[in-house]
Amino acid sequence: MKDAHSFARRGIMELPAYTPGKPIEEVQRxxxxxxxxxxxxxxxxxxxxxxxxxxxxxxxxxxxxxxESSSPCVRTALAQRLSCGADNIVVANGGDQVISLICQxxxxxxxxxxxxxxxxxxxxxxxxxxxxxxVRVPLVNLTFDLDAILRAVTxxxxxxxxxxxxxxxxxxxxxxxxxRFMARVPERCVVxxxxxxxxxxxxxxxxxxxxxxxxxRNVVVLRTFSKAYGLxxxxxxxxxxxxxxxxxxxxxxxxxxxxxVAQAGAVAALGDTAxxxxxxxxxxxxxxxxxxxxxxxxxxCPQSHSNxxxxxxxxxxxxxxNELLKRGVIVRPGMQWGFPTSLRVSVGTMDENRAxxxxxxxxxx
Ligand SMILES: Cc1ncc(COP(=O)(O)O)c(C=O)c1O
Numbered sequence: 136m137k138d139a140h141s142f143a144r145r146g147i148m149e150l151p152a153y154t155p156g157k158p159i160e161e162v163q164r165x166x167x168x169x170x171x172x173x174x175x176x177x178x179x180x181x182x183x184x185x186x187x188x189x190x191x192x193x194x195x196x197x198x199x200x201x202x203e204s205s206s207p208c209v210r211t212a213l214a215q216r217l218s219c220g221a222d223n224i225v226v227a228n229g230g231d232q233v234i235s236l237i238c239q240x241x242x243x244x245x246x247x248x249x250x251x252x253x254x255x256x257x258x259x260x261x262x263x264x265x266x267x268x269x270v271r272v273p274l275v276n277l278t279f280d281l282d283a284i285l286r287a288v289t290x291x292x293x294x295x296x297x298x299x300x301x302x303x304x305x306x307x308x309x310x311x312x313x314x315r316f317m318a319r320v321p322e323r324c325v326v327x328x329x330x331x332x333x334x335x336x337x338x339x340x341x342x343x344x345x346x347x348x349x350x351x352r353n354v355v356v357l358r359t360f361s362k363a364y365g366l367x368x369x370x371x372x373x374x375x376x377x378x379x380x381x382x383x384x385x386x387x388x389x390x391x392x393x394x395x396v397a398q399a400g401a402v403a404a405l406g407d408t409a410x411x412x413x414x415x416x417x418x419x420x421x422x423x424x425x426x427x428x429x430x431x432x433x434x435x436c437p438q439s440h441s442n443x444x445x446x447x448x449x450x451x452x453x454x455x456x457n458e459l460l461k462r463g464v465i466v467r468p469g470m471q472w473g474f475p476t477s478l479r480v481s482v483g484t485m486d487e488n489r490a491x492x493x494x495x496x497x498x499x500x
Contacts, residue, residue, distance in 0.1 A: 159171045226393055238264065239261075252473070279308050285319055317354075358372060445479050448477065466480045
């Protein structure tokens, strides 16, 4: 009998498959529901910016032409926003592709890549695809432990994935701790600052990775248009890094990674300050409401610095997840991250947040 194992590259068939949040359509079909709320993939509850929507409609008629390969319009707009050179920016098919490019560009077989545990699962899959080794460093109080990460660094360490704010726990590391870490990390390691949730981290203690890009340190900052810019379905994200690193990332880039509609949408979304501000405001209100309401139900959450909360249900999370699904609410259960009683819940509109809390109360009884 034919078997994928005899064809696939060594180790590929042992890779863990990524489980994304369940799509609304699938839950509607499975449970015969018409109204379903998805709080599972940290998308923007305000949907698409009106300016981005108009720009994307307009761009549709040009879709018979290939897009510009390096997304120059997006890089120019970003360079102005971030006060860096357009050459410091690599635009890709979502932050997911940025992670894949980083692993392809920097990891050889047998190298080590350090990740927080738990953190964003896509790192692990890409590290393993390159034949490198994952070194997991447990979080402490649901937060990255940068001292432990430094202790885990060996001669073989090439990459350190630092997710700040961290997915799934929503916590940040304060900037003075990040500075101490950056002062000690060996030059041979590339530190990836995954800042997919950067726009929501409004705590004054938060410090992003851009200062290290400007200082030409060996860092790659990852950001995305999927969250505060409301373009998750368009698949567009970017890396910001010193030129000596972007040069390597560009070598492994496919020919046309980002389609025309996504490029037009991203430029317009960047210019729609009112939409981004409204998204941040709604999110700040929603996450405070959720953390407080869950706290009152004996379901503690760490303070959230992102657009989701991570809560301990003190029950079997799989059971709670299934009960929520039956009632038309999709969230993410914590088993996949080694937290069998926790849930990760995206911040929705205030109506969605209230509906989730009401359903949760029903389940808790
Ligand atoms: C921490 C983190 N990094 C990167 C990504 C990738 O985002 P995208 O591929 O939608 O740009 C996500 C998506 O949820 C994320 O949570």
